[in-house]
Amino acid sequence: MDAEVIVVGAGPAGLMLAGELRLAGVKTIVLERLAERTGESRGLGFTARTMEVFDQRGLLPRFGDVETSPVGHFGGLPVDFGVLDGAHQAAKTVPQSKTEEVLEAWALELGADLRRGHEVVKVLDGPDAVAVEVKGPNGVQTLRAPYLVGCDGGRSTIRKAAGFDFPGTAATLEMFIADVKGLDLDPAMTGSTYSGGMVMVGPLPDGVTRLVLCERGNPPKRRTTAPGYDEVVAGWKRVTGQDISAGEPIWVTAFGNATRQISEYRRGRVLLAGDAAHIHLPAGGQGMNTSVQDAVNLGWKLASVVRGKAPEALLDTYHEERHPVGRRLLMNTRAQGLLLLSGSEVQPLRDVLTELIRYEDVSRHLAGMVSGLEIRYELDGGRHPLLGRRMPHLELAGADFKASVPDLLHAGRGVLLDLTDNEVLRRRAAGWTDRVDIVTAEPHGLRADSPLAGTTAVLLRPDGHVAWAAPGSHGDLPMALERWFGPAR
Template sequence: MFLSIRACREGSTVDTDVIVVGAGPTGLMLAGELRLGGARVVVVERLAEPTGQSRGLGFTARAMEVFDQRGLLPRFGTLEKSPMGHFGGIQFDYTVLEDAHFGARGVPQSQTEAVLEEWAGELGADIRRGWELTKLSEDGHGVEIVAATPDGEQRLRAAYLVGCDGGQSVVRRAAGFDFPGLPATRRMYLADVTGCAIRPRFLGERLEHGMVMAAPLAPGVDRIIVCEHGTPAGDRPQAVEFEEVAAAWERITGESLAGGGADWVSSFTDATRQVSAYRKGRVLLAGDAAHVHLPAGGQGLSTGVQDAVNLGWKLAAVARGRAPEALLDTYHDERHPVGARLLMNTRAQGMIFLGGPEADPARAVFGELMELEDVRRRLAGIVSHLDITYDLGPGTHPLLGRRLPPRPLELPDGTRTGTADLLHPARGVLLDLGGDPAPRESAARWSDSVTVVTARPEDPDAFAGATALLVRPDGHVAWAAGGDSARDDVAAGIDRLVQSLHHWFGSPEVA
């Protein structure tokens, strides 16, 4: 049995298992995941109240699946999925790839945060607003923070700390994470404008002096984005007033926003940076604290949520003493390449979409390439995040390392369910699709962390001929039998299953 974190050092005590800094979508999702895994968690947030600002307006297809895996989608109400999307402003149909779409549209970030905060609170997360981190220290046995609060300076100690505090992360700087990348080359403005009649420009419009986008959010409210050529950049967002945004809009479009106002305004840049390591000892980073980039297609929020879902069950298992600390290294191994690819695709989109006349040849070539179906499929997979594949060990089945697709199932008693429903508790799942008792018997030893389910897919081709699948709590397939892997020796396949169970879920004696 692995040592409990609470007993990792004689005389050492912690107030909680994990401190999460930041109550945005990433931090709140992580808090819920940790609670589902049985870990105690305190979320500290410098803002006394949520901003209520719309900010991000949706999430990707894979983030939508992740929310479905935890039973959260009904809390969002009716969601509009857009089959049509773009890459670098060039429009195409994302349904060229199975299960893909351009994501859930029109969901303000304030709503996403409200849904996740309510959920995490119901699960028992301790969310403390008005706590501003001022100091962080790690001694090898735990992490301690000092925070300024309405009640004065407070100290809090935990076994681990995760920074989910955004692009200007205090945690990242305080813990000394290396944050290499490319500086900003342009600054852009964003505003929710009221009191003006604005012509929609859903995909953006490139003009001589810059690019503008506009779309109605609600009656009398329009979201605009303004990118003026030659605007001084700088890595950090800067405070901005509506008058600055209106002046830039008029310089580019010749249209006046006089007499209007804004619910809120902000600025952002195309700075592209990623930490070299997602973990330093007992401090980890997730979401924008680990990677900043040009906003494109709702990928930032969605990637942060997926960071949280990848990390949460692992960190909970380690904090509870059910898995070795080395399990946390798989978080960096799996999510750092995803972050790097995110930076690559958003930077490419910025060059195509925001560049001036010098980018016209690249746009023309890119437009020709997108006439090819294979190119459209690849780009749909990149932006929807449905093509993310982790290296989860030997095996030849096409689902190995990929997410379990959402498919209907029939249980032995005739009840119908779906693959996402099986993942609501954030446990591992051994999905028996072929009636072979050997995988079920092997997984039964991990009954405290893996649920064994026998089911029949409504579509016989739903899982590429798989007869059994081991699915991690984040929805990725860690082992598969059947299909292309049917040629493998059966005993060797069961040995790999047992190895995978040990690797992801610890020893069965403690599971």
Template sequence: MADTDVIVVGAGPTGLTLAGELRLGGARVTVVERLAEPTGQSRGLGFTARAMEAFDQRGLLPRFGTPETSPVGHFGGVRFDYTVLPGAHFGARGIPQSRTEAVLEEWAVELGAVVHRGWEFTGLEAGDSAVEITVRTPEGPGRLRAAYLVGADGGHSRVREAAGIAFPGTPAARVMYLADVVGRKLRPRPLGERLEHGMVMAAPLTDGVDRIIVCPDGAPPREDAEPVTFAEVADAWRRLTGEDIADADTEWVSSFTDATRQAVTYRAGRVLLAGDAAHIHLPAGGQGMSTGILDAVNLGWKLAAEVTGR
């Protein structure tokens, strides 16, 4: 007998949105997340217009307060004015991913989803009528059985690997840096500024904290797996802007690339993929997180209908 209808591995924006969507459709869902606690990191700052529409349809927007919207955007450097579209959502920015995840987890749990944190997915056995996973928990090893399993566990998805789904694509050709800088008054560049040797962006995140992004032209991907340091970010910022921020404090430092990959299939029997587990691309502008959220919106009602027979 199944412990639940659907197991979701990963409690990021994709997995938590999917959990809520499944519950709206009447399916039982259990989320398994390796991390014992949310990271609290800002990561993706906001979401696209379509993701904002989906949240509005589910009554979630008020939980985010009054987000800063983005009525002006660009594509390939050509700027757009979205205010000419009547009643349109413009997308939201300045909302840390940690806040988005907190809102989505609260919503999913209110609807009846079960979220197990500190449970690490270690393997799966899929049959014709069910799928069973093994997990490592604080209490020891365990097993869970369900009708379906969804891997929403990121670009390095263990679910995808265990299901034997290939993930071909184009390797990274360049690296870009970002940091949340504390206590420095930086000139706002919310849509980015093109300079001689690259592009930079700076925008307020919270009081006294600015998010900066540095995209040096021709900067090759880093060869080592060590986390990027703020010294590297500050050096790239100085080379592009001439501004010295090396002595600033930071709340978070990271890097990202333009690597592009897509799973050869999003489904293998009773195992499905969503979000970065299914596809990765340049995540700038909240596109990575928003695409995962919309994967979940698309998949949730269909999978719920399948398991409930509705």
């Protein structure tokens, strides 16, 4: 075997997955078709959930000073994300290029083998391994590994070669994104609708302006190269009446509103993550964030199976947990597309939703959907309010340390929080200490209405989600440990 896992694609999903695998010591090769990063940034910023993910791996400081904001939108209608409970707000204006730079450096530090300029041209899935034929600077070679993960985007070679079903709806229109210097336009981050279409204007650092243009009646085109800025200029003039020809384009891209999701996230030894698994209108900037979260859900599970710690059945939970998240993502982006891109015929619907959003429960629901903070995996384990959810940010103090919950997850291992200094509990978990850290500590600043009030112990998976809690979980601790971490050593 050339590696234990081969990852195809060095975008945010592939790089995040490589880092997660290397945290567990899995020999990982990342194959990327492009010889170098493009510097383009289709995605901007992170949702609050992705901020949590980066925090639990100690990555947030690498981004420098991150501007955050409680303001967001749903289909162009302003939503106050400040109604959500959480340690983090959404990060604004962090370009995807910076995210890729940070994740690449992290994965390489951990020992990932990143091979740029290497394009997969064929996939051969066998009973014991997956082989890929790769065209690189030195010709064609064959690489083999027990598992292959396609993180190679919406036009995924791996998805097509491995025969994944990709149902959904085809694009009905074409839109443009352009990053441009030298423009002085009023910001319109939630979108401005005109009779002929919709535009967004977002200020970025260093005097760059992000433009988004959708002209109604502009059908999708089969393109082999990026569109020219002249197309954006002409469309912008037709929709808004403004002349933006004086701008200096940095890059321009076209995209459509196709909506598709694979029927299964795993086919034997081949798995998909990120845009390879789901494509949709980039409404609310959710695509990159969902892709990173796919990788975090998959990484520790695949590592456990590869290292022989857990049975292969653990990989089935990747589909079980992330397919519903992807399905919900497609639902809300399609709804936002109707609000953003339709004409005057949907204005009554916009007016009704504008009224409803003034109710805090509605704002909380929509904000939780777009931010990812609503995600709760359906675990068969009991009625504790945190079961299946991410563990809230919590400050802890032990006999000789102080730490937060994200600090405890930096190593990508499971964590058993003993909140009442229970020696019997720790003894029952002793057989899993090669995979799970046992931490005895008391929570600080716990509110009386916290879902942790009265909780005596919590088992965290490496992705930060609660797998078991006492009291309130069905079954005992060893059952939960074996379910998620394999048999005791």
